[in-house]
């Protein structure tokens with residue numbers, strides 16, 4: 001069953017609690033929480049205090065996407081603030097394997113992700129140690145960008161590798177996901193779809209939830 005992870009980047013920040021309630025009512029699987037530091041990516045979003053307050057009002061899985069340079073500095077704080085999954089970029093640290101170990105030491109699930117310009121080989125040494133692999137299909141930093149096709153081959157590789165080696169990581173896709181690109185991602189083997197601008201443009205959030213699940 002496909003999982004749907006709406007990105008809060010595109011929600012109405014003035015009514016955050018109401019937005020979380022709408023997500024729960026729509027039956028989504030994860031809340032995708034995009035953290036941007038103005039260094040690893042050219043944009044700044046939101047961080048701990050907001051995450052912590054969201055944690056107080058929902059039991060939904062919080063899927064934290066850290067677009068942060070040297071994420072080791074913040075793993076503990078994001079774990080304590082209430083993340084369930086912490087995903088870090090292979091490009092953002094010299095010690096990605098150690099950073100994955102640090103996430104697991106907090107008791108949280110660990111994800112790794114890679115930019116469209118980064119070869120899939122960069123995550124292969126980590127695949128037996130992670131709970132999730134996030135394939136970026138936009139250059140991170142902004143919502144509302146166009147889907148970059150080279151992610152499809154990466155998804156296919158991850159699916160084949162997972163089957164061949166009997167591994168358990170989830171394959172997630174993020175960036176430019178809409179009704180049409182979702183289909184291609186699902187066919188390639190994606191299991192979790194992140195969607196921001198496409199998702200929140202609907203008044204009734206159960207519609208994009210069903211569409212993205214392929215129902």
Ligand SMILES: O=C(CO)[C@H](O)[C@H](O)COP(=O)(O)O
Nearest residue numbers: 140141143144175176196197
């Ligand atoms: O990580 C991200 C951007 O860096 C966001 O999760 C992503 O862009 C979602 O927005 P959209 O669906 O509008 O592309």
Ligand SMILES: [Fe+2]
Nearest residue numbers: 034065174194
């Ligand atoms: Fe994201």
